[in-house]
Amino acid sequence: MRIGVSACLLGRAVRYDGGHKREAFLVEDLAPHADLVSTCPEVDVGMGTPREPIALVAEGGEVRVRGVESDADHTQALRAHGARRAGELAELGLAGYVLKSRSPSCGLAVRVRGEGARRPGMFAAALRERLPLLPVVEEDALHDADARDHFLTRAYAHARLNALLAGEWTAGDLVRFHSAEKLLLLAHDPVAYAKLGRVVAEAGTRPWDELGSVYRTGVLDALAAPATRGRHVNTLQHLAGMLPAGGAALSAEIDRFGRGDAPRGPLLGRVEALADRLGAVYVAGQSYLRPYPRELMAV
Numbered sequence: 001m002r003i004g005v006s007a008c009l010l011g012r013a014v015r016y017d018g019g020h021k022r023e024a025f026l027v028e029d030l031a032p033h034a035d036l037v038s039t040c041p042e043v044d045v046g047m048g049t050p051r052e053p054i055a056l057v058a059e060g061g062e063v064r065v066r067g068v069e070s071d072a073d074h075t076q077a078l079r080a081h082g083a084r085r086a087g088e089l090a091e092l093g094l095a096g097y098v099l100k101s102r103s104p105s106c107g108l109a110v111r112v113r114g115e116g117a118r119r120p121g122m123f124a125a126a127l128r129e130r131l132p133l134l135p136v137v138e139e140d141a142l143h144d145a146d147a148r149d150h151f152l153t154r155a156y157a158h159a160r161l162n163a164l165l166a167g168e169w170t171a172g173d174l175v176r177f178h179s180a181e182k183l184l185l186l187a188h189d190p191v192a193y194a195k196l197g198r199v200v201a202e203a204g205t206r207p208w209d210e211l212g213s214v215y216r217t218g219v220l221d222a223l224a225a226p227a228t229r230g231r232h233v234n235t236l237q238h239l240a241g242m243l244p245a246g247g248a249a250l251s252a253e254i255d256r257f258g259r260g261d262a263p264r265g266p267l268l269g270r271v272e273a274l275a276d277r278l279g280a281v282y283v284a285g286q287s288y289l290r291p292y293p294r295e296l297m298a299v
Contacts, residue, residue, distance in 0.1 A: 003037070005098045008020045008100055014042070041082065041085070054074060055104055057113045065105075078122040085126070086129070090131055095162065097127060099136060100138070105121045106124050107120065135158060150226050152292040153184070157220070165215075174200055175203070180285050183238060183286045186234070188222050190231070192222035195218065196218045242282070245278055253270065268294070272289045
């Protein structure tokens with residue numbers, strides 16, 4: 001799996017002050033599981049390190065990028081770089097991107113001088129325009145367990161979709177894929193869960209490229225909605241109902257999770273272990289139980 005990352009978050013000394021903003025979770029925890037593809041737009045366009053800081057500035061109805069001290073205009077260079085680099089990254093089949101917060105090039109909500117509003121930085125805007133379905137997050141969000149869980153869930157689902165749809169696939173492949181994703185979709189968006197079931201049922205009756213595109217968009221849009229605790233409880237109860245031999249014990253643990261008295265990660269592990277022991281292949285194969293490597297799970 002490939003994840004894009006602002007280069008300074010990997011400990012590379014590319015910041016305007018010659019420093020970095022190393023993010024331990026990315027370097028120490030995620031790196032063993034993913035190929036981290038880095039970009040620093042400001043260095044890429046030759047601005048050097050160290051360098052004067054830049055800012056987004058409202059001018060004549062548009063937002064430009066200017067040096068804070070020299071007033072040098074870097075707008076065109078960064079705009080051209082963003083379009084080119086976003087195209088290159090699209091070819092790599094990225095599953096997600098972690099951006100440096102508050103950066104005039106990489107931030108998602110950067111203050112614009114003379115306007116009072118917040119807008120995406122130049123590179124962040126190009127990335128979102130070129131890859132609108134890509135899960136994107138600022139590094140600050142990784143410090144929150146729920147936000148991290150949501151990003152990783154979306155990114156790994158995106159990677160699974162990439163693996164399915166990048167090559168030759170059949171209606172049977174799509175059915176098997178969807179069967180494994182059903183309860184994950186249910187936890188995030190029950191309406192989309194039902195709608196996507198109907199999309200899969202249309203395999204063979206609509207153009208192949210259209211089917212793949214509609215399914216990809218439907219899955220990623222569904223997972224963009226964070227799963228609530230209540231929807232997690234509902235999904236876990238579905239799973240417990242498929243494992244009658246251990247359903248009573250699981251129900252008690254699900255109740256504790258629902259009250260906020262127990263984490264979800266260990267509970268998912270117990271459901272998976274019980275499914276394996278009972279030979280419940282459908283349950284054990286649900287991506288909901290292991291949406292991403294469990295050692296990364298903090299919820």
